[in-house]
Amino acid sequence: MASGSPLHQTLVPLLTSPGGSLSDDDAQFLLVPIHIVTHASQLPPEFLNPSVDSQLVIGLDCEGVDLCRNGALCVMQMTLIQQSGIVFSTYRYKLTMFNSKLAFPDAVYLVDAVEGGKALMEACKPAIESTYITKVIHDCKRDSEALYFQFGIKLHNVVDTQIAYSLIEEQEGRKRSPDDYISFVGLLADPRYGGKSYLEKEEVRVLLRQDPAFWTYRPMSEMMIRAAADDVRFLLYIYHKMMEKLNQRSLWHLAVRGSLYCRCFCINDIDFADWPPLPTLPDFLAAEGYVPEEEILSVLNVPPGKMGRVIGKRGASIRSVKQSCNAEILIGGAKGPPDKVFIIGPVMEVRKAEAILRGRMIDL
Template sequence: MLVKACKPALESSYITKVIHDCKRDSEALYFQFGIKLNNVMDTQIAFSLIEEQEGRLRSPDDYISFVSLLADPRYCGISYLEKEEVRVLLRQDPKFWTYRPLSELMVRAAADDVRFLLYIYHKMTAKLNQRTLWYLEVRGALYCRCFCVNNNDYADWPSLPPVPDSLMMDGNAPEEEILSVLDVPPGKMGCVIGRRGATILSIKESCNAEILIGGSKGPPDKVFIIGPVRQVRKAEAMLRGRMLDIY
């Protein structure tokens, strides 16, 4: 009842939701409560954009964790040891968060998951320029959709943010960004990933796009690609090539 009561705010275009790596949160809200998470400022995306804006490169799978973000002195500079403790408990018992009443550790961990997000939000948005702010907005929207697979190509989801006129006028307008969901035939995911992940890493390094796999949490038979249209199409072609039966 409480989550459903929050649905108007979670789906609102006028209320900004600050989340670190919103993909799985959005998936849970969508499939458990029919909520289409909208207007998210994702601090994981923001961190990558700031690093890129300031000329620091990262490897394709180098996504900052929330614990590491909190520890970064540029944004918060605090340790969050209890998060690691909870992760261990969650791996041991996936139903950890379903138990009631909440233990003192659970209450502290839940509160600390959100306590510093607004502070980090203000620190990050002050660093972003107009171009990277647009990327933050559109990639946040694509992250929200990512694992929420449906049969209508997200037609009932809110529209993606358009490119601002001010960015169109400078002659260097950013390319449209999209999400592509690629179905992997049975038995072919190993061809996509390769030995010790070598194949998928090679494709990621060749394309300026994010390539995500559902893994053990699912969906297990799909690959999700987020990025500029041409880079997404390039990644699609390379992935389809790996799925071809070479025997």
């Protein structure tokens, strides 16, 4: 495991910080090392060997070259912090308090897939697929796609903060438009979840536009290390603030939608048969008489030359379908797959969206 004096450090919010907004008071933060990992021996054994006796909640993100199935994954960032808090497992459906007494030190780990290669990522596979490690991530779809197609890893047991944000908004009576997906920058700026500006993110975006290979360069620059750490150092704080707000029904939908989002772009010839089953409705919700409509993922094939009709001028067609149906509708776009539409939601709403979209493809 990583040892010695770290060359890089960052500040991680204490989970016990009161309220939602974080000030610049150092008392609200914990100074932790940033470890650049090129070999599995530099990672905590508790992470590499998931166990019911050492359940973890980690912050997770990935960076790469136009990250997707074909866009190289270069860095997988993780935050591992030992503090009293809440563990939510989307597959055992438990929301429990924990007081971690494990051996590993608090740290941000940057798993270098460029230097460590497939051997390093293979060593991480049991943890990323484990039900004993909850992965907190913002918008998991492309990260999951890259992990699956490049390393055969099926991202599992996630709490997607983008989904959680939408559920909290719905739970508190605030409706959002069909295309209103909160960005991580927007989420972090929300005073309920940190109230922090993330100006450095735009700086990195500018660099990526100028040089798409930014994340491939080695050794990693100071800016790369800081940017990678910044994308995960607030995730566990946001997670705990969200867990305080989500009710049991919303937690159930969070579990199911997170599972569907993980497999969304990971389409294969066996219709996701190699993926874990979706979470089942817990007995205590069924006992309350809560019987939600089944939520599904549907993949619609679009014939050559018809995607323009599906999307419409400046996206008008696809927006109108989203407004008509209570379902998420996603297009593969430039990252692909370019000939498919992905629909996630309750069965009846998904079927309604399918029918409308098929109608748009018919030659007049």
